[in-house]
Every structure is written in structure tokens, then in C-alpha cells.
Amino acid sequence: MIEFLEYNKSRPRIDIRLVSGILGGLIFFLGASLILPAIIALIYGEPSWSAFLITAAGSMILGAACFWAFRPQEELRMREAFLIVTLAWFIGSLVGAVPFVISGALESYTDAVFEAMSGLSTTGATILGGVTSDGIQNPAIEDLDNSLLFWRSLLHWLGGMGIIVLTLALLPLLGIGGMELYQAEYSGSTSDKLTPRIQETAFLLWTVYIGLTGAQFLMLWAHPSMDWFDAINHAFSTLATGGFSNLNDSVAGFDSVYVDVVIIVFMFLAGINFAMHFKLFSGDVNSFLKNREIRFYTVITLLFVIGVSGGLWLIDDQSFGDALRYGSFQVVSIVTTTGFGTDDYALWMPFTSFLLFILFFTGGCAGSTGGGIKMIRLMIIAKNIGREFKQIIHPQAVLPIRVGQRVIESSILKTILGFFMVYFLIFAVGALIMSFLGYDFMSAMGASIASLGNIGPAWGDFGPTDNFAGVPYFGKWVLLILMMIGRLELFTVLVIFTPWFWKN
Template sequence: MIHYRAIGKVMGALLMLLSLLMFPGLGFSLYFESGDHYPLLMSASASLIVGAIMFFSFAKQDQNIRKREGYLIVTLSWVFMSVFGMLPYMLSGTTATFSDALFETVSGLTTTGASILTDIEVVPEGILFWRSMSQWVGGLGIIVLTVAIFPLLGIGGIELFVAESPGPTSDKLHPRIQETAKRLWLIYVGLTFTLGVLYYFGGMTFFDAVNHALTTMATGGFSTKNASMAFYDSAFIQYSAIIFMFLAGTNFTVIYFGLTGKFDKVWRSDEFKAYASTIIVLAFFITVPVYFYSSQDLEKAFRDTLFQIVSLITTTGFVSADYTSYHDGLTLIFFMLLFLGASAGSTAGGIKFVRHLTFFKNSWLEFKRIVHPRAVVPLKINGDRVTGKIITHIMNFLLIYLMIFVTGSVVISLMGYDILTSFGAVATCLGNVGPGIGKVGPIYNFAFFDPYSKMILSFLMLLGRLELFTILVLFTPYFWRAN
């Protein structure tokens, strides 16, 4: 039996937390006199009131959260946050329709960075800050944050952490789940603050520096400028973004080991080595054709190439140049990057390198097993043997991911869009990247899609952010059967 009352209390706490995260935007609204303080205040108040009613109505209920409740809470939390998170857009008139507001909110919370706003620079500052804050909260996952603070509310969190934690990683910074979540967020906050300082001293305004720091570390890609990072033709700013996008796409456990001087554990990570080496190799080989096709100096060609590679692989989605303008072959390469994803246990979306690594290692070992059918040939990642259960899980994930991509592309194309745009839109939404190819390339946005297509793409963003199974398991009869 599913404990719905326990779920209700947790959802109430999440909505109250969401309301608190809306209030900082009021400060920017009042300072810039942008006129959006009432929509923000009303949205925050509505979230607080509804959350408080739900929380205190079920305050005395049993808070035993099991695996099924955990999956329901994680899925419902993103739905509730999306519904209440879109109130500032609708009440301020920033978006004209429900589908637009929902798309922009889901894109923020899932750190996809795809936008329906055609002129970002006219959006009020308070709304812009909420837009960036939604990505920052969604970056490492609001459930991980609540796992750190829920013990204060008398709510356990281990099943929430299991359901929310991105990627197939079992690394822990601390045996206690609350301590792990707290340390992850301390690293997250520290890196965000450091990057904000670098952006500010690099030439950004204080407001722009804060917003871009939030969305960079979230690997989200929302910008306060229509031209994204191309607006800042500064080597210092763009290299700072490259470094911190790379860090945001690194497993936070690896970052923790690096910060504490345990470099042997950093280099023990096969995923980190594959992640870093892939970026280096791609940057080396792609810079040359970009240099010839773009007619710019070598440093700028290298910077634009490296920036776009890191931005797409980490699913950040910032843009420093139009990567579809060079050559069709290069466009295809950049499109393929939408399917990589960075490291498990990072803020990035996508498939993740550890899954690719497991797939290719297992495929290579399969040839050895064919030649030596009686030999025991184990698959190892980070020196540890990977069980057959994990291999099966990863293979199923890759197959389902491919099936959803193909099905989604067909559905979007049947709704009247060309196949290139359909491929680009589905790939970038499912991978939580932002820019794609076709009419959703780096210099375009998603405003032209009809309301139904936007709803489908919003669902794909949620599906990708929660790594497929967290949502899909809810559609199986096994999940709802009584114990």
C-alpha cells in the first residue's frame, strides 16, 4: 500500500521551499524597478499557502518513505514545481499561453535551457532571476537539497536520494545520506560563488554575473542576453565558462576527492578519464576545420570549438558561435554530442559517459567471449567488477532512450515539422541540452512550436532529467500492485 499522506506532507514541504526560492527575485525587481514584484510575491505566496496547508494537514502522519513513495515523490515534485514555478511567467505576462509558461518552467527546472522567449533582454529582472534560480535549483536536484534539510522536518530521505541521484553511480562522500547531500551542496554553492566573482571581474554586471553563474553551474544555459555567451566577446569570460562547465559536468564525488587532495581517486575514475580525453581529442580535431571554414584567427577558432564541445557534452547549452554555420559534416558531429552527456553524479543531463563506457567495454569484451566461450571475462569500471544486473540495466536504458528518441522524432515530424528540426528538438529536450539543429539551432528558439508539441517536448525534458525509469516505472502495472 502506498502511503499517500506521507507523500502529501513531503510535497507540502517542497512547495514551501519553492516559495522561499522565489523571494530573492523580489530584491532585484525592487532595485531595478522592473514592475514584476507583484507577480513574484503572489506566486511565492500561493506556493507557500498551498504548501503549508498540505504539510500541516499531514504533519502527524507516518513518514516511512519506501522506494515506491520515493519514485512518486520525485516525479510529482517536478510536476508540482513546474505548475507553481510557471506562475511568475503567467502573472507577469512574460508568456502568453499555458504551454509557453509550462515549457519555459520545465526547461528551467530540468536545466535544459531551451526557451520560447524571443527577446530575453526585455524580460523584467525579477523574472529573469527566477528563471536562472529555477535552473540552479534543478541542477543538482531539489531532492538532494531536501534530503539535506528534511531531517529537520522529521522526514527521512534515503529513498528520495536513490530516486533523484543522476546516473548509475554508487559513490558516497559519507555513509550518512544527509551528510553526503550537504557536502554536495556546499561544493555546488562554493563553485557557483567563485564563478560569479570571476564573471564580475571579467566585465559582466553584477546582475549578469549572478545569473550566468547560477545557470553555468547548473549546466542549464539560460542567459540574460539574446546572443547568450556570444554577447561577451571576452576570452576571460568564455574560458571561465569552459572551465566551470567542465567542472559542473564532472562527478561531484570526483570533485570532492580533488578538493581534499585525494588525486589517486580522481585518476582512478575511468569515466572522468574518458570524459576529459574525449573533450581534448574532439577539440584538437575540430578546431582545424572550424579555423578554415570560419575565417577567424586560430585562438578564436579553438575557443569557439572548445566552448561548444564542452557546452554540448555537459548539456549546458550556452552558445558562443553558430556551430551549424560551418559545414554540414561539423553540424552532424555537434548533433552527435547531444547524445553523450557528461558524468554521472554531475548536474549534466544526457546519457552519461559511464553508460557509454560500459556499453563499449562490454561490446569489446564480447569478441573475446566469442573466441573463448568458456573463459570468464568480467567487465570492470574503476577497477571494480560490473555485475550482470547493472550491465542489463544500462543496455535497457540505451535501448529505451533510442526508442523514445525515434518515436518522439516521428511524432513531432507528423505534427508538421521538418525531420531535421524534429530530430534536433527531441534530441536536445530528451538530453536536457538546449540548442539543437534545424530550426532549433543555436541562433533560434522553440517559440514557433504549437502548444501540443511544446507539451510533448516538456514531457521529454522531464523524462530525460529523471533518467527515464523514474517516470516510466509509474506507467507499469507492477508499480501499483499492492505488496
């Protein structure tokens, strides 16, 4: 015990060398991933191949130098894990933005960082196709090189499961454990540890992720309206619940019921805990079907599909087929925080629009690639409200909150209630800043919740047919920080700004 205490006293509160070494490895990996869009550029004969190779070379050299200069020798601790997760997403966006600028596609580095963070955080908000606050005309989505469009979708796919989770499989090579990173990435959620070794867990989750991506890619490619490039971009964006499309009209540009249905199915699957997918594919169907969060997620989705589709049919005067098609697609797209579009919901009647607006405050299951509040938290809050009513009738009764057979401890309930309070406080602050910048009520609220919830398209000036190009540069940095905070479950980012994080 004495040796252990002396060992910890000899280490600083935060081992910057350790943090720098691991971040170097992450930068190297991100640089290596830039080779893929460079290959796409060469296939299509696009000049942007040089932008990707320059960025890749610079990132790999810098990353390798940091890793070898500060090669991790010590055990990773929780503070360092939180710092690494936050910096990884921020630095990843800074690096991911470089090809957009070097290739000449975007003149503003802020716009490029916005697009990269939107991709890596799986938000799907874009600045393409609009005019910036200082009069710069950004190119339309379809005017961009295919390699740059592929890079946007690849950022989605990498961010979907999380660069950190992928790295867990490599941590044995660094000589350190990985559980701290896994906990930091999914703080406050119910992530399942499938195997005793976290590296094996990461490998299994990525196996499921790649398998589902491949299945959707083949199903989309089979349709004549899509070539292989369309299919791979939309498969990446769907499984990551991101929403970037390589068409200006998003999924609506294919005008295919088959494509809509395939994407609906895989968006819904992407909103489910990937640990439960592994159990299902391993033959443990019973655990999958009995999972309370999946049941809650399914019921909420079905209720809103019925409500929105019914509203489009009875109030918006759409045919029953169109109402079901567009209503179900938009409900699943928003509840999973994907953000794909097949119809302009901003033009719907108030009843159907309001139902969809409610879904901006939901999200997929914990352990999925979706953002938002998450279904498990909503379910526990609903159970707590029910318990309060029962407590009024039976004030002396002991009424625990249960999810299945598990009793939810009071400490977990306090954490969830705290999450709700912080979530809505950050949302309010974001909306207040956007209103200060001159946006109307719905535009300000929509931009804030769409960024914090990683949804992408919003309301008002930022509806499904609009973009974020005209937001002043300060506003863009606010929104992209909201994207990062929302993707990393709030506390992972916010904790590093507290004085307790830096004290003993």
C-alpha cells in the first residue's frame, strides 16, 4: 500500500506526456484514414488527391512523432481519459477540416471545421450550398469532388462508433488498459461489457458495425437508382446516424420507396445498443427481445409514426401511402438523430410539425451511434414520475424504480436528473446566443437543439432544405462546440472545465 501511495504521489495530477502520446496515436490513425478518400480522388481523376495525401502525411508524421516522443508508460487514469476523449474529438475535427481548405473547396477554415465536426459528431448539419456571413459562396453538395463527399461520410462512420472505441482494440500495443476510455466515451449510459477484456469488446462492436454497414451497402447498391458510390456514402451515414448525403436533396433525390424503406430499417437498427445487436447475432434472441430500453424505443417510435403519418393523412391531405412513407421516414430519422430528409417537414401543418419537434428531445438507445438524451434516461424519468404519483397515494411505501429486474439506485437517478437539468440549460444557453445573433425564436431553438442533439437539420432558417452557412463565425464555433458536447454525453466535456478536475 505504501509503495502504491508513493507511486501515485510521483505522478502529476494529469500526465500530459501520457495524454500527448495517446493523442499522437489517434492523430496517426486519422491521418491513415485520409488515404481512403485520396484513393477515391484518384479513381475519379480529381485533383483533391493531393490535399488528402498532404494532410495524411502531415498527420501521420506529427502523430508518430508525438507517440514515440511520449510513448505511454503508465496506467491510464480517469482524468486523463476524459481529457483524451474531449481533445480527440476537437483535434480530429481540426485535422479533418484541412483537406477542405487545401483543396480549395472551402475558403473559410471555420466552415471547414464546422463541416468536419458535424461529420465526426454524426450531426449532419452542413454549410455547403449557402453564403457565409461575409459573402463567400460555398459550393453546393453535388458540386464538391466525390473524394470530399466520401470524406464527409467517412468522418460520420468513424465518429459513429467512436474513434476512441476503435482505439481500444489497439491499446494493448501501447501497454495500457482501456477501460477508462470506454467509460469516458459512454459516461452516464448503460454500455455493456460483452467480454472481460475491453479490447475484445471494442473488436466485437466494430465487427457488428462493419457487418451492418456492409449489409446496407449491398441492399442499396442493388437498386438501380444508386451506384456503388451513392450506396457506400448513405450506408456510412445511416449506420453512424449522421445524415450527410452526396445529393443536394438528400434521400429524397432518389425518389424510391425501396431506398426509403432500406434506410428506415437501418436507421432504426443503428438506434439500438450495438451490444444488443451482438447478442442477437450470437443467438441470444431472448435477451434482445426482453431488453426494456429496446421495447421502450420501439413503442415510442411506433406511436410517433402513427401520430405523424395520421396527421399527414388527415390534416395535411396527403394520400395514405405518402403519409405513411414520409411520416415514418422522418420520425425514424429524427428519433435516431440521423437527420436524413425525404420531405420538408417545415411545411407541414402545426400538429405534425409539433410532434416531430418533440422528437428532437429524445434520441436512440444508450450504446447506439445516435445522439440526444437517450431512451434509457427518458424511460427512467417516466418511471420516476409514475413513482411520485404512487408516493402521493401511499406516502409510507418504499417504491423502488426498476428496469426489468434491476433496481435503479438513487445515485443513478440523481445523475440522470442532473443530466436533464444540464442538457436543457446548455440548450437554453445555445438558443440564447443564437437569438443574440439575430435569429428568430424557432431558428434559435432549432439550431441549438439540432446541434446539441446531433440531429442536423432544424427549424426556421435551418430547416431541412436550408443550411448553416450564413451563421456568423462566432455562432458556428458555438454550434460546433454544442455538437461535441452532445456527442460526448455532456459531462465528458464539461467536467474538464470544473476546478475539481484540476485539483487533487
